[in-house]
Amino acid sequence: MTNETYMQPWIELEELIKKGNLEHLSRFLENISPAETARAVSRLDEEHRVKLLALLGPQDAANVLLDLPEQQAADLIEEISPEEAATIMNNMPGGDQADILADLESSNAEAILDAMPKQRSKKTRQLLQYPADSAGGIMSVEYLAYSEAMTVDEVLEDLQAHKEEYSDYEVQYAYITSSKGRLRGVLRMRDLILLRRGQQVSSIMITNPIHVRDDTPLEDLIQLFSQHPFLGFPVINKAGHLVGIVRRIQVMEASGRRAEKSFLEASGIIGGEEFRSMPFAHRSFRRLSWLSINIVLNVIAASVIAFYQETLAMVIALAVFLPIISDMSGCSGNQSVAVSIRELTLGLIKPYEVARVLLKETGIGVVNGLILGMLLGAVAAFWQNNFYLGLVVGGALATNTVVAVSLGGAIPLILKWARMDPALASSPILTTVTDMCGFFLALSLATACLPLLS
Amino acid sequence: MTNETYMQPWIELEELIKKGNLEHLSRFLENISPAETARAVSRLDEEHRVKLLALLGPQDAANVLLDLPEQQAADLIEEISPEEAATIMNNMPGGDQADILADLESSNAEAILDAMPKQRSKKTRQLLQYPADSAGGIMSVEYLAYSEAMTVDEVLEDLQAHKEEYSDYEVQYAYITSSKGRLRGVLRMRDLILLRRGQQVSSIMITNPIHVRDDTPLEDLIQLFSQHPFLGFPVINKAGHLVGIVRRIQVMEASGRRAEKSFLEASGIIGGEEFRSMPFAHRSFRRLSWLSINIVLNVIAASVIAFYQETLAMVIALAVFLPIISDMSGCSGNQSVAVSIRELTLGLIKPYEVARVLLKETGIGVVNGLILGMLLGAVAAFWQNNFYLGLVVGGALATNTVVAVSLGGAIPLILKWARMDPALASSPILTTVTDMCGFFLALSLATACLPLLS
Numbered sequence: 074m075t076n077e078t079y080m081q082p083w084i085e086l087e088e089l090i091k092k093g094n095l096e097h098l099s100r101f102l103e104n105i106s107p108a109e110t111a112r113a114v115s116r117l118d119e120e121h122r123v124k125l126l127a128l129l130g131p132q133d134a135a136n137v138l139l140d141l142p143e144q145q146a147a148d149l150i151e152e153i154s155p156e157e158a159a160t161i162m163n164n165m166p167g168g169d170q171a172d173i174l175a176d177l178e179s180s181n182a183e184a185i186l187d188a189m190p191k192q193r194s195k196k197t198r199q200l201l202q203y204p205a206d207s208a209g210g211i212m213s214v215e216y217l218a219y220s221e222a223m224t225v226d227e228v229l230e231d232l233q234a235h236k237e238e239y240s241d242y243e244v245q246y247a248y249i250t251s252s253k254g255r256l257r258g259v260l261r262m263r264d265l266i267l268l269r270r271g272q273q274v275s276s277i278m279i280t281n282p283i284h285v286r287d288d289t290p291l292e293d294l295i296q297l298f299s300q301h302p303f304l305g306f307p308v309i310n311k312a313g314h315l316v317g318i319v320r321r322i323q324v325m326e327a328s329g330r331r332a333e334k335s336f337l338e339a340s341g342i343i344g345g346e347e348f349r350s351m352p353f354a355h356r357s358f359r360r361l362s363w364l365s366i367n368i369v370l371n372v373i374a375a376s377v378i379a380f381y382q383e384t385l386a387m388v389i390a391l392a393v394f395l396p397i398i399s400d401m402s403g404c405s406g407n408q409s410v411a412v413s414i415r416e417l418t419l420g421l422i423k424p425y426e427v428a429r430v431l432l433k434e435t436g437i438g439v440v441n442g443l444i445l446g447m448l449l450g451a452v453a454a455f456w457q458n459n460f461y462l463g464l465v466v467g468g469a470l471a472t473n474t475v476v477a478v479s480l481g482g483a484i485p486l487i488l489k490w491a492r493m494d495p496a497l498a499s500s501p502i503l504t505t506v507t508d509m510c511g512f513f514l515a516l517s518l519a520t521a522c523l524p525l526l527s
Numbered sequence: 528m529t530n531e532t533y534m535q536p537w538i539e540l541e542e543l544i545k546k547g548n549l550e551h552l553s554r555f556l557e558n559i560s561p562a563e564t565a566r567a568v569s570r571l572d573e574e575h576r577v578k579l580l581a582l583l584g585p586q587d588a589a590n591v592l593l594d595l596p597e598q599q600a601a602d603l604i605e606e607i608s609p610e611e612a613a614t615i616m617n618n619m620p621g622g623d624q625a626d627i628l629a630d631l632e633s634s635n636a637e638a639i640l641d642a643m644p645k646q647r648s649k650k651t652r653q654l655l656q657y658p659a660d661s662a663g664g665i666m667s668v669e670y671l672a673y674s675e676a677m678t679v680d681e682v683l684e685d686l687q688a689h690k691e692e693y694s695d696y697e698v699q700y701a702y703i704t705s706s707k708g709r710l711r712g713v714l715r716m717r718d719l720i721l722l723r724r725g726q727q728v729s730s731i732m733i734t735n736p737i738h739v740r741d742d743t744p745l746e747d748l749i750q751l752f753s754q755h756p757f758l759g760f761p762v763i764n765k766a767g768h769l770v771g772i773v774r775r776i777q778v779m780e781a782s783g784r785r786a787e788k789s790f791l792e793a794s795g796i797i798g799g800e801e802f803r804s805m806p807f808a809h810r811s812f813r814r815l816s817w818l819s820i821n822i823v824l825n826v827i828a829a830s831v832i833a834f835y836q837e838t839l840a841m842v843i844a845l846a847v848f849l850p851i852i853s854d855m856s857g858c859s860g861n862q863s864v865a866v867s868i869r870e871l872t873l874g875l876i877k878p879y880e881v882a883r884v885l886l887k888e889t890g891i892g893v894v895n896g897l898i899l900g901m902l903l904g905a906v907a908a909f910w911q912n913n914f915y916l917g918l919v920v921g922g923a924l925a926t927n928t929v930v931a932v933s934l935g936g937a938i939p940l941i942l943k944w945a946r947m948d949p950a951l952a953s954s955p956i957l958t959t960v961t962d963m964c965g966f967f968l969a970l971s972l973a974t975a976c977l978p979l980l981s
Contacts, residue, residue: 106750106753106754106874107753107754108750108753108873108874108875109874111873111874111875112874112875112876115875142873245699262717263716263717296560296562299560299561299562300560300561321776322775322776322779325776325779325780325783326779328783329779329782329783329786332783332786332787332790333786333869333872335790336786336789336790336793336865336868336869337865337866337869339790339793339794339865340793340861340862340864340865341858341861341862341865342862342865342866347866347869348866348870348875349866349870349875349876349884349887353890353891356891357890357891357894357895360859360862360891360895361894361895361898361899363858363862364855364858364859364862364895364899365898365899365902367854367855367858368851368855368899368902368903371850371851371854371855372851372903372906374850375847375848375850375851376847378846378847378850379844379847379910382843382844382846382847385843385846386840386843389836389839389840389843390833390836392832392836392839392846392849393829393830393832393833393836394829395846395849395850396825396828396829396832396849396850396853396962396966397822397825397826397829399850399853399854400821400825400853400854400857400958400962401818401821401822401825403854404795404817404818404821405814405818407794407795408794408795408796408814408817408818410794411790411791411793411794411795411796412791412796412801412802412803414790415787415790415791415801416802416803418787419562419565419596420560420562420563420565420566421562421565421566421569421802421803421804422566422803430803433803436807436811437807437810437811437814440811441811441814441815441818444815444819445815445818445819445822448819448822449822449826452826456833504854508850508854512850
């Protein structure tokens with residue numbers, strides 16, 4: 074499935090763009106996977122990227138954009154004129170169109186919307202109102218809806234007549250509405266197989282179908298799909314009108330994107346998204362904005378050491394162990410952080426259950442702290458041939474591990490409770506506190522038994 | 528949807544188990560979500576958990592187990608007798624049955640398999656042969672298959688007759704096989720709506736359907752589903768026999784589980800799974816096995832400091848900056864690690880493209896290193912009123928940031944290339960190298976210009 078043994082696909086792609094042969098170009102793009110398309114397009118320079126979109130024609134250009142990660146597609150859209158962008162984006166499903174527009178500078182998005190047909194831009198503007206993590210932000214606006222007054226015959230005729238067009242939809246259900254667009258029921262397509270043709274659809278539809286409001290948050294959608302086997306739910310607005318369909322697959326994709334975002338945020342990528350195809354200055358600046366917070370926190374934490382310079386000068390061996398205590402406490406604490414974030418995501422703990430988590434983690438902290446403390450204490454004692462140095466180093470690590478493990482378990486719950494993002498903030502808060510505490514424990518213990526150490 | 532304002536659900540569940548009223552118990556479990564079921568069951572003590580399964584009857588007990596994360600279900604199965612376990616597990620889909628058995632001690636799994644009906648245990652043993660991340664390990668074995676000799680009429684009759692039973696399946700396709708079980712074609716259920724009843728199914732099926740071999744790895748399945756709009760693919764074995772169906776939803780779930788596993792592994796949870804309901808000793812031991820590797824690596828890295836004790840004793844202020852240099856380099860490097868892991872997952876970079884990543888990251892490392900180095904250097908210079916101390920501290924951090932950022936980008940690719948798990952190993956390798964390098968840079972620079980510092 075990969076072309077590793079052939080020419081690098083982006084070199085081939087660039088050559089095809091230079092030659093400008095549309096047929097070869099289309100065939101090439103049909104034969105590589107979306108991931109490879111994304112990889113190849115992201116390595117073209119701006120000139121060739123723009124030329125590619127112009128060559129392809131709106132439908133194929135739209136397909137290429139849909140293969141790219143959203144942010145990359147948005148970056149590419151900003152390189153062409155609003156009129157060209159509008160023509161291409163008219164060939165995308167409404168949901169994808171809105172997702173990409175949401176990633177643009179707002180003036181660019183406005184220019185593109187202005188260049189679209191009125192009715193389309195109105196619908197898209199409505200979609201742009203929804204938060205990305207709500208039913209309205211996730212749903213698709215392409216679905217089958219019939220009036221409750223229609224018969225099975227009429228529905229079958231419509232299906233037959235629009236066979237080609239509908240094959241793009243995932244047609245398992247059709248939605249039945251009143252003449253004013255209010256949701257009345259759901260028709261299972263497979264029920265059509267077994268039913269007589271004269272009947273009115275309203276007599277065989279499932280009435281009072283489970284539905285969601287357009288402002289339902291992602292968490293509730295995940296829960297709803299885990300409780301029901303259905304592939305999709307109709308989405309209604311405040312007035313009860315059917316506005317879209319939220320599908321299981323879309324909810325899973327949204328939840329997957331959120332998990333990826335958490336992983337990147339936990340590693341210090343603010344915003345949870347970076348590709349190496351992004352502009353250099355942008356990447357550098359975003360990483361720096363995170364690092365500069367951390368360097369301030371680090372200086373604050375390390376300032377504890379400055380207060381004990383005299384002790385440190387007399388027991389210089391301690392300087393070897395301070396980074397170890399800092400790093401090991403961070404490791405122990407981050408294990409608890411990860412377990413808490415996971416259990417919060419799965420709904421196994423609630424943000425108010427801090428006491429329960431502390432109870433569960435403190436035990437682990439004590440056992441692991443004692444073992445790690447004895448290990449590091451032994452290293453210190455043997456190396457300097459001083460039992461008391463071992464006691465100071467081991468005691469500080471053991472105590473600090475208890476602090477780190479319990480605090481690491483509790484911090485994500487507290488942040489979640491305060492409606493902050495646990496993935497982004499847990500680790501810096503944890504390590505700052507445990508660094509300060511660890512340095513203080515080691516150096517104050519050492520000061521207290523200074524005569525025994527030097 | 529939550530019961531937060533009422534009694535805690537597990538307390539209510541425990542009371543219901545004590546009373547032993549099956550009807551109330553079933554109604555209670557029907558009304559709470561899978562996540563809440565998992566949360567409530569995990570907080571019962573062993574006695575009540577076992578009693579719950581015994582009370583419920585096999586079908587309801589199976590449903591409760593399917594609501595739990597796999598590892599938790601396996602732990603609960605080990606608390607009851609193999610005969611009871613077999614009776615309950617016969618009420619699960621074959622794929623789930625195999626997943627739970629795979630998480631048991633192998634002697635326990637054997638005992639349960641022996642207590643199952645012969646035909647079922649044979650099928651399950653076959654499923655257990657497949658790696659968890661392959662088509663065979665992911666697929667379901669419940670699907671509709673008809674012989675190529677049947678007519679549309681006969682298929683419709685069968686559908687009508689087994690309406691209840693099939694409603695559990697997601698019936699979008701039926702698979703058509705030869706009399707020996709070889710895959711011949713796929714029948715779209717919605718095509719049945721529009722076709723005449725006398726026809727043979729083989730005349731309307733899609734021939735040469737896209738299919739996958741049972742040993743296809745998860746990565747290839749993700750790619751395949753991203754290239755095609757279908758909801759599922761038939762899975763065949765080496766001999767060409769239809770053995771199962773791998774569905775889009777299952778592939779997405781498997782990919783989500785892997786992302787969660789990566790996140791936990793990156794935080795030092797070996798095996799990528801821990802719940803606070805697991806036995807204490809087990810949790811403590813698994814965390815320790817990771818921490819003990821790290822403490823050894825930390826001692827090795829910090830031993831660099833020991834070689835420069837004389838320098839350190841003369842410029843004690845340096846001891847304040849060593850943990851900062853170590854921590855900041857770790858932060859900068861882990862940003863690159865996360866971006867590389869993500870791009871590898873999305874297929875945007877290949878493991879052999881180390882040179883490209885180094886090129887992209889070194890620039891970021893130089894810019895961010897210079898800025899961070901100037902910041903920390905300024906702090907050092909002003910605090911000790913010594914320009915040269917600032918130069919040493921800032922220079923060491925700047926240089927080490929370049930090393931950390933480039934290395935952080937490259938390590939996941941190298942590990943992937945060596946078929947190791949980037950999520951688990953990248954961070955410890957990175958921080959060990961950057962710690963050693965950072966300590967060496969700061970202390971050797973200080974030694975070189977010692978007269979200027981003290």
